[in-house]
Amino acid sequence: MKPHMIVAAALVAGTTIAALAQTSAPVTPDSLVIAAKRAAGTDYAGTFMRLCVAPDNLAAGRAGGAGGAGRGTTNATPAVPDRATWYAQPYKVFDNLYFIGTKIHSSWALTTSQGIIIIDTLYDYAIEPEIVDGLTKLHLNPRDIKYVLISHAHGDHDQGAALLQSRYGAKVVMGAADWKTTLQRPATAPGGVPKSDIAVEPDGTKITLGDTTVNVIATPGHTPGTSSYIFPVKDGGRTVTVAYSGGTAFNFPRQAQAFAIYRDSQKKMGDAARAAGATILMSNHTEFDRAYDRVRLAQLPRASGETHPYETDVQTVQRYFEMTGDCAEAQRLSF
Numbered sequence: 365m366k367p368h369m370i371v372a373a374a375l376v377a378g379t380t381i382a383a384l385a386q387t388s389a390p391v392t393p394d395s396l397v398i399a400a401k402r403a404a405g406t407d408y409a410g411t412f413m414r415l416c417v418a419p420d421n422l423a424a425g426r427a428g429g430a431g432g433a434g435r436g437t438t439n440a441t442p443a444v445p446d447r448a449t450w451y452a453q454p455y456k457v458f459d460n461l462y463f464i465g466t467k468i469h470s471s472w473a474l475t476t477s478q479g480i481i482i483i484d485t486l487y488d489y490a491i492e493p494e495i496v497d498g499l500t501k502l503h504l505n506p507r508d509i510k511y512v513l514i515s516h517a518h519g520d521h522d523q524g525a526a527l528l529q530s531r532y533g534a535k536v537v538m539g540a541a542d543w544k545t546t547l548q549r550p551a552t553a554p555g556g557v558p559k560s561d562i563a564v565e566p567d568g569t570k571i572t573l574g575d576t577t578v579n580v581i582a583t584p585g586h587t588p589g590t591s592s593y594i595f596p597v598k599d600g601g602r603t604v605t606v607a608y609s610g611g612t613a614f615n616f617p618r619q620a621q622a623f624a625i626y627r628d629s630q631k632k633m634g635d636a637a638r639a640a641g642a643t644i645l646m647s648n649h650t651e652f653d654r655a656y657d658r659v660r661l662a663q664l665p666r667a668s669g670e671t672h673p674y675e676t677d678v679q680t681v682q683r684y685f686e687m688t689g690d691c692a693e694a695q696r697l698s699f
């Protein structure tokens with residue numbers, strides 16, 4: 365196409381010449397940060413700050429980063445934090461999805477016609493009060509837990525896996541690479557060590573329980589075995605699709621190749637979210653998807669036509685993965 369035709373086509377498509385000029389500008393860390401900022405908008409300001417403005421692993425030598433994972437990634441077991449700083453009530457959030465997380469970390473119960481799928485399991489101190497007692501308060505039976513999906517093997521998400529496996533016979537699903545590090549933990553690790561169950565390989569897997577299927581997508585980056593999920597929830601009988609991002613912060617060794625892997629996973633997950641028509645973005649840290657606010661807002665009555673506080677649209681979900689990918693690429697190019 366000749367240049368004037370491109371301009372004409374762009375004008376017809378409603379884009380501007382300025383936008384055209386931008387796409388041909390050289391890609392630099394700065395231009396990627398600007399693009400990420402635009403993609404984040406006000407929807408993902410917190411995540412943009414953590415990934416593009418002050419990435420964790422810029423502070424070299426700081427174990428565990430600021431992601432709250434330190435307790436789980438080292439053998440040290442500091443005292444249990446004051447309950448008032450983390451305890452959250454359990455909430456029914458969708459017809460078939462229940463929040464049983466803390467103020468800081470998410471854990472979800474996805475109910476199906478054949479039992480319960482738990483997504484992420486918190487630190488060991490929160491397992492009984494949030495997951496076991498939380499389900500009971502919501503009139504769900506922990507004995508119905510059939511699967512436990514672990515997004516990645518950091519203590520803030522995986523320390524409940526062993527208990528739910530040994531007490532209720534649930535099958536634990538985790539990325540193959542994260543099983544490897546998990547199985548090397550000492551038996552005295554907080555929460556114990558789960559026995560190897562279902563390993564997610566790089567091409568992903570599907571977990572089906574009764575009438576519900578979770579599409580498990582391997583998204584290495586945050587850890588080598590990070591998994592992300594796509595699954596349906598029902599809002600007043602209407603099916604809405606969730607894209608659950610399984611690992612976020614850059615608290616891994618600071619290497620260009622690691623950022624390339626992370627970037628590619630964001631693209632892969634974004635594409636899967638688009639193909640599934642996902643209109644909800646969820647994360648496993650409440651700071652990244654405002655889970656603690658949204659699950660409480662979901663308790664309020666809604667006007668007719670008003671959408672669920674978690675529901676956005678396909679483009680808004682896409683902007684999340686554009687932002688995370690751009691922030692990773694900005695880091696990769698800055699070496």
Ligand SMILES: [Zn+2]
Pocket residue numbers: 431433516518586611
């Ligand atoms: Zn983590």
